[in-house]
Amino acid sequence: MLELDYTNVLESAVHANGIPKIAFEKAAESSKHIVDDIHRAHASGKLGFGDLPTDRNALKAVIDFARSHSFPNVLLLGIGGSALGPAALDAALNHPNSGRRLIVLDNIDPDFLRDSLESISAQDTVVNVIAKSGVTAETMATFAVVRRWMIDAIGETKTRERFVVTTDPVKGDLLAIAQHETYPAFVIPPNVGGRFSVLTPVGILPAALLGFDVEGLMNGARSAADRARKPFFENPALVAAFIQFVLERERGKRILALFAYSQSLWKFAFWFKQLWAESLGKKMDRRGREVYYGQTPTAALGVTDQHSQLQLFIEGPNDKSFLFWDVKEFRNSLPIDHPFTTFDSMGYLEHKTMADLFRAEKQATEIALTEAGRPNATITVDRINAEALGELIMFSQYFTAYAGEFYDIDAFDQPGVEYGKKLTFAMMGRPGFAEYSRKIDEIRHRGRAIIR
Amino acid sequence: MLELDYTNVLESAVHANGIPKIAFEKAAESSKHIVDDIHRAHASGKLGFGDLPTDRNALKAVIDFARSHSFPNVLLLGIGGSALGPAALDAALNHPNSGRRLIVLDNIDPDFLRDSLESISAQDTVVNVIAKSGVTAETMATFAVVRRWMIDAIGETKTRERFVVTTDPVKGDLLAIAQHETYPAFVIPPNVGGRFSVLTPVGILPAALLGFDVEGLMNGARSAADRARKPFFENPALVAAFIQFVLERERGKRILALFAYSQSLWKFAFWFKQLWAESLGKKMDRRGREVYYGQTPTAALGVTDQHSQLQLFIEGPNDKSFLFWDVKEFRNSLPIDHPFTTFDSMGYLEHKTMADLFRAEKQATEIALTEAGRPNATITVDRINAEALGELIMFSQYFTAYAGEFYDIDAFDQPGVEYGKKLTFAMMGRPGFAEYSRKIDEIRHRGRAIIR
Numbered sequence: 001m002l003e004l005d006y007t008n009v010l011e012s013a014v015h016a017n018g019i020p021k022i023a024f025e026k027a028a029e030s031s032k033h034i035v036d037d038i039h040r041a042h043a044s045g046k047l048g049f050g051d052l053p054t055d056r057n058a059l060k061a062v063i064d065f066a067r068s069h070s071f072p073n074v075l076l077l078g079i080g081g082s083a084l085g086p087a088a089l090d091a092a093l094n095h096p097n098s099g100r101r102l103i104v105l106d107n108i109d110p111d112f113l114r115d116s117l118e119s120i121s122a123q124d125t126v127v128n129v130i131a132k133s134g135v136t137a138e139t140m141a142t143f144a145v146v147r148r149w150m151i152d153a154i155g156e157t158k159t160r161e162r163f164v165v166t167t168d169p170v171k172g173d174l175l176a177i178a179q180h181e182t183y184p185a186f187v188i189p190p191n192v193g194g195r196f197s198v199l200t201p202v203g204i205l206p207a208a209l210l211g212f213d214v215e216g217l218m219n220g221a222r223s224a225a226d227r228a229r230k231p232f233f234e235n236p237a238l239v240a241a242f243i244q245f246v247l248e249r250e251r252g253k254r255i256l257a258l259f260a261y262s263q264s265l266w267k268f269a270f271w272f273k274q275l276w277a278e279s280l281g282k283k284m285d286r287r288g289r290e291v292y293y294g295q296t297p298t299a300a301l302g303v304t305d306q307h308s309q310l311q312l313f314i315e316g317p318n319d320k321s322f323l324f325w326d327v328k329e330f331r332n333s334l335p336i337d338h339p340f341t342t343f344d345s346m347g348y349l350e351h352k353t354m355a356d357l358f359r360a361e362k363q364a365t366e367i368a369l370t371e372a373g374r375p376n377a378t379i380t381v382d383r384i385n386a387e388a389l390g391e392l393i394m395f396s397q398y399f400t401a402y403a404g405e406f407y408d409i410d411a412f413d414q415p416g417v418e419y420g421k422k423l424t425f426a427m428m429g430r431p432g433f434a435e436y437s438r439k440i441d442e443i444r445h446r447g448r449a450i451i452r
Numbered sequence: 453m454l455e456l457d458y459t460n461v462l463e464s465a466v467h468a469n470g471i472p473k474i475a476f477e478k479a480a481e482s483s484k485h486i487v488d489d490i491h492r493a494h495a496s497g498k499l500g501f502g503d504l505p506t507d508r509n510a511l512k513a514v515i516d517f518a519r520s521h522s523f524p525n526v527l528l529l530g531i532g533g534s535a536l537g538p539a540a541l542d543a544a545l546n547h548p549n550s551g552r553r554l555i556v557l558d559n560i561d562p563d564f565l566r567d568s569l570e571s572i573s574a575q576d577t578v579v580n581v582i583a584k585s586g587v588t589a590e591t592m593a594t595f596a597v598v599r600r601w602m603i604d605a606i607g608e609t610k611t612r613e614r615f616v617v618t619t620d621p622v623k624g625d626l627l628a629i630a631q632h633e634t635y636p637a638f639v640i641p642p643n644v645g646g647r648f649s650v651l652t653p654v655g656i657l658p659a660a661l662l663g664f665d666v667e668g669l670m671n672g673a674r675s676a677a678d679r680a681r682k683p684f685f686e687n688p689a690l691v692a693a694f695i696q697f698v699l700e701r702e703r704g705k706r707i708l709a710l711f712a713y714s715q716s717l718w719k720f721a722f723w724f725k726q727l728w729a730e731s732l733g734k735k736m737d738r739r740g741r742e743v744y745y746g747q748t749p750t751a752a753l754g755v756t757d758q759h760s761q762l763q764l765f766i767e768g769p770n771d772k773s774f775l776f777w778d779v780k781e782f783r784n785s786l787p788i789d790h791p792f793t794t795f796d797s798m799g800y801l802e803h804k805t806m807a808d809l810f811r812a813e814k815q816a817t818e819i820a821l822t823e824a825g826r827p828n829a830t831i832t833v834d835r836i837n838a839e840a841l842g843e844l845i846m847f848s849q850y851f852t853a854y855a856g857e858f859y860d861i862d863a864f865d866q867p868g869v870e871y872g873k874k875l876t877f878a879m880m881g882r883p884g885f886a887e888y889s890r891k892i893d894e895i896r897h898r899g900r901a902i903i904r
Binding site: 001002003004005006007010079080081083084095096097106107108109110111112113114115116118119134135136137138140141142143144145147148172173176177180233234235236239254255262263264270273274277278280281282283292293294296298301302303304306307308309310311312313314315316317318319320330331332333334336337338340343344345346347348349352353354355356357358360361363364365367368370371372384414415416417419420421423424425427428429430431439440443446447448449450451452 | 453455456457458459462531532533535536547548549558559560561562563564565566567568570571586587588589590592593594595596597599600624625628629632685686687688691706707714715716722725726729730732733734735744745746748750753754755756758759760761762763764765766767768769770771772782783784785786788789790792795796797798799800801804805806807808809810812813815816817819820822823824836866867868869871872873875876877879880881882883891892895898899900901902903904
């Protein structure tokens with residue numbers, strides 16, 4: 001089961017950069033309303049993410065669909081919350097020789113799209129178009145390109161049989177287009193936001209198509225959701241949220257460094273980055289005050305980034321909080337077997353395993369950060385499997401939601417990106433955005449400072 | 453040629469978060485010694501990175517070697533400065549159907565190593581072991597595992613013909629092991645540090661083995677090195693360094709958000725992250741004062757991260773400086789061709805291209821950040837090719853070196869990671885590290901705060 005070790009955020013470990021034990025006791029009392037508020041939002045139907053693991057119908061539907069749509073390539077068209085979750089599951093649960101491959105088209109760089117499509121065979125591919133809003137510009141454009149590519153390769157009739165969409169049950173155009181083209185469609189419950197949607201068909205349909213254990217995923221998620229309703233000291237998501245809130249507000253840890261000590265969790269860190277950044281990066285709090293909140297998440301990979309970011313983490317400004325994501329058991333231990341025992345740099349590795357070295361480096365990094373007064377906590381799962389991913393996902397969603405409650409902000413909207421979308425529409429000549437075109441023209445006529 | 457557009461870091465664009473024009477005029481005078489200092493270090497032989505593009509011998513040697521070692525897979529064993537540069541070149545310059553593939557083993561997670569090796573055929577593989585120090589624990593351990601894997605697959609004699617090492621000409625064990633095993637060896641000049649070494653055989657040997665235009669790479673790098681010696685207003689690296697220094701020190705932009713608007717430059721951003729973080733993240737300045745300097749780099753990908761990080765960038769704390777990495781021309785434009793013209797969300801895309809949409813979104817993001825008072829600059833290259841990568845690399849290295857001069861720190865060491873390495877050796881039982889074992893024992897016996 002998922003563990004939270006917060007020894008190294010305590011004052012006893014990192015002194016003035018840490019949190020006194022007594023503050024936790026107080027938080028156990030004062031945070032009760034936070035748990036109640038979130039669960040009231042669940043009960044009223046306003047907030048859906050916590051109830052997803054109990055939705056047996058959605059689970060059965062994707063499993064049935066996957067059984068009848070078995071292809072080597074799952075081509076996913078989606079961006080942000082419609083891509084990061086499935087990509088995280090794939091990175092953690094797929095293996096190179098599984099015979100299934102996820103290709104995620106989450107960018108509209110034309111060279112990336114062209115190269116990606118050239119590297120796969122349409123014949124071997126099922127396409128999942130995912131857009132919560134049903135209108136996302138990037139996804140709709142990519143859909144047009146991929147549909148054309150597939151029709152050119154296998155014809156219009158067969159193409160119709162290869163597309164499946166995941167979208168809102170009412171909003172947007174994607175559902176209507178699916179109906180027009182006779183594509184099957186899965187729905188995202190309206191009370192589940194994009195970045196909280198990985199346990200809807202957004203994530204579980206690709207997972208099922210890739211042959212992952214979606215039942216295990218949901219079981220793990222349900223266990224984490226249950227723990228998220230428990231009292232403070234049995235509730236890792238709540239304690240973790242309290243820790244980050246205090247470290248950011250009162251100890252100046254403006255950056256949350258996500259340190260994944262497992263290659264399998266590298267993309268999970270990117271999924272988490274969106275969850276944290278979009279949920280907590282807010283100009284206004286719920287009382288309408290300008291607060292400009294938001295701890296900046298940054299992703300690091302253990303042990304790899306010990307040779308890239310660690311120098312800054314240890315010696316740079318003490319403005320970071322560290323969150324390790326650790327795994328108890330690997331599938332392999334991998335003996336380090338060699339004849340170069342007389343060399344200093346190799347002798348000590350004899351009769352050891354890669355797992356030994358990896359563990360030692362994680363512990364060494366943790367100690368070095370702690371000794372340098374850098375607060376750090378560790379989330380540990382037993383092993384990388386579907387159940388653990390379910391736990392990690394649901395834990396992270398409650399962790400983020402509770403942090404939003406501590407900040408007293410709306411963790412479920414993203415008002416800051418609307419302006420850029422409107423500017424894009426204006427530049428693309430979409431009707432109804434003329435007022436933004438004037439702004440763009442004005443800026444284009446300003447002088448620029450360029451060194452060329 | 454590489455351009456730096458710094459319009460949006462000026463006061464005229466972002467007001468109090470920007471830099472007045474007069475400050476640039478003053479910096480043009482006051483920064484002269486900085487350029488002189490770096491070039492004196494080049495001339496004296498202390499600092500080597502700027503002279504690498506003129507080393508015709510190194511270039512010829514790798515080209516000759518690559519000609520006689522043509523294999524579909526280039527398996528690279530290295531970490532940090534021995535992996536990030538080659539990976540960046542591969543991500544930018546390789547294509548899925550080139551027939552050549554780079555596999556980088558830059559982590560010791562045993563599952564990652566096992567899965568990576570299971571996904572390739574030893575028969576089709578040449579192995580490049582890269583370690584500047586010649587003793588790097590992760591790389592030596594990985595070498596042992598990969599050597600064993602290859603011997604098991606193709607036998608000891610053939611294995612000897614498939615390994616090539618890149619290391620220091622004197623230090624460490626890797627050169628001696630190479631001589632013992634009769635592997636060919638390439639050297640990294642001692643006056644070039646790991647994170648500045650991509651234009652040594654560290655980067656150009658894998659590049660040549662992958663069939664990239666290494667001559668073009670060096671030509672681009674030479675052009676950027678020449679510009680880095682010019683007066684302030686013709687020297688993009690110097691101006692860029694001045695900008696980040698002022699934004700970080702005087703405007704509180706503690707985070708440098710690298711926003712790569714090209715999928716091809718995504719791994720380049722990770723290479724840059726190491727360069728910036730390890731070079732500038734320093735506890736002590738040159739006068740021996742405790743300064744804890746270092747702007748934290750974070751990587752974002754356009755347009756993908758508009759749907760992940762942009763909400764925080766626009767509405768969160770104004771503690772970031774943004775650096776866009778842009779490309780003028782794509783290889784493809786990719787028409788958005790579809791019959792769904794009656795739908796609002798698709799009609800406006802007709803007769804447009806993916807390149808149009810991508811460009812519009814980059815400009816929209818730039819405007820939205822600027823209007824929100826967030827200083828941002830753009831580095832642009834004409835197109836993604838070897839020459840442009842050479843320019844970007846050399847520009848970035850001078851950019852970082854000049855920033856180090858503004859901060860008056862040593863940008864070329866990394867003292868902060870030594871303690872963790874010693875702790876690792878102690879845990880692995882390497883002789884000579886007993887004093888660190890005591891520390892570890894003490895910590896292991898402390899009580900821990902865990903929620904499980």
